[in-house]
Amino acid sequence: MTPWPYPLWLAHRGAGKLAPENTLAAFRLGAGFGWRAFECDVKLSGDGEAFLLHDDTLDRTTGGQGSPATQHWTDLARLDAGAWHSPAYAAEPLPRLAQIAAFCHANGCALNIEIKPCPGTEAATGAAVAREAARLWAGAELPPLLSSFQPDALAAARDAEPTLPRALLLDELWDGWPAAAEALGVVAVITNWRLMDRALIERLHARGWRALVYTVNDATEAARLIAQGVDGVISDAVDRLGPGAAPITA
Ligand code: G3P
Ligand code: MG
Known part of the structure; x- marks a missing residue:
C-alpha cells in the first residue's frame, strides 16, 4: 500500500454535535480541540453552488424548508443554520465548500468531502463537487478525499477529476461492493464501525485499500478498531477522543 x-x-x-453540524463554527470548534482532519457533507444548490448540508431537505438544520436542489444559493446563503442547535449559534450560515477550503488551507487541515447528492442528482453532484474540489485544492500538498455511499456519484467524480482520491462508503456490505470499489478506483473503503473487524481490515488492505470507520464515539470501540489496524476514525466526540492538542484560534 x-x-x-x-x-x-x-x-x-x-x-460532531457540540456545534451546528457542517458549519464553519463546527470546524473552528473542532480545530480548537486540536483536530486537523474533518469530514463534511456536500451537495449542490439549484444553481450549482457546492455547499455543506447533510439532509435532503433544509428543515432540520436551517430556518428554510424543502429541497435545496431547487433553490438558488443567494437564498440559501441567507438561512440561519445555527439557531436549531442553540442560541449561541444563531445566524451561523450555511458554508460554501470554498469557505471550508479556505479554512483548511489556513489551518493546515485535511478534508474528507462526503458527496451527499439530493435524490436524482447523483452524477451531476459527483462531477461538480469533484471539479470544485480540484479547483479549490489546486497546488495543495494534500487533496481532499472524496467519499460517497452512491457509486454513481463516485463514478462521475472519477470521470471528472480522476486524480482526486476516492473512498466508497458502506452502511452494509451489499452484494458486489468489492467489484464496485475496484471499478471506482478507490483508495479506501469507509464502513459503519459495526461492520469493521480485523478480518475485514485485512481483506481491504490485501486489495490495497485503506480501512476507515464512522461514526465512533465510544473510547473502547475506537481503541479496538485502532488496535486492529484501521487507518481512519470519523467521530463526533471531539471533546473526548482524538488528537487532543491545545486549542488554536482559527
Ligand atoms: O462520511 C461518513 C459519515 O458521515 C456517513 O454518515 O449520515 O453522517 O453522513 P452521515
Ligand atoms: Mg457524512
Whole structure:
C-alpha cells in the first residue's frame, strides 16, 4: 500500500454535535480541540453552488424548508443554520465548500468531502463537487478525499477529476461492493464501525485499500478498531477522543 497521508482522526460533520453540524463554527470548534482532519457533507444548490448540508431537505438544520436542489444559493446563503442547535449559534450560515477550503488551507487541515447528492442528482453532484474540489485544492500538498455511499456519484467524480482520491462508503456490505470499489478506483473503503473487524481490515488492505470507520464515539470501540489496524476514525466526540492538542484560534 502507498503511504496514507491523512490523519487517523477525522471530526464528523465539522465537530460532531457540540456545534451546528457542517458549519464553519463546527470546524473552528473542532480545530480548537486540536483536530486537523474533518469530514463534511456536500451537495449542490439549484444553481450549482457546492455547499455543506447533510439532509435532503433544509428543515432540520436551517430556518428554510424543502429541497435545496431547487433553490438558488443567494437564498440559501441567507438561512440561519445555527439557531436549531442553540442560541449561541444563531445566524451561523450555511458554508460554501470554498469557505471550508479556505479554512483548511489556513489551518493546515485535511478534508474528507462526503458527496451527499439530493435524490436524482447523483452524477451531476459527483462531477461538480469533484471539479470544485480540484479547483479549490489546486497546488495543495494534500487533496481532499472524496467519499460517497452512491457509486454513481463516485463514478462521475472519477470521470471528472480522476486524480482526486476516492473512498466508497458502506452502511452494509451489499452484494458486489468489492467489484464496485475496484471499478471506482478507490483508495479506501469507509464502513459503519459495526461492520469493521480485523478480518475485514485485512481483506481491504490485501486489495490495497485503506480501512476507515464512522461514526465512533465510544473510547473502547475506537481503541479496538485502532488496535486492529484501521487507518481512519470519523467521530463526533471531539471533546473526548482524538488528537487532543491545545486549542488554536482559527
Ligand atoms: O462520511 C461518513 C459519515 O458521515 C456517513 O454518515 O449520515 O453522517 O453522513 P452521515
Ligand atoms: Mg457524512
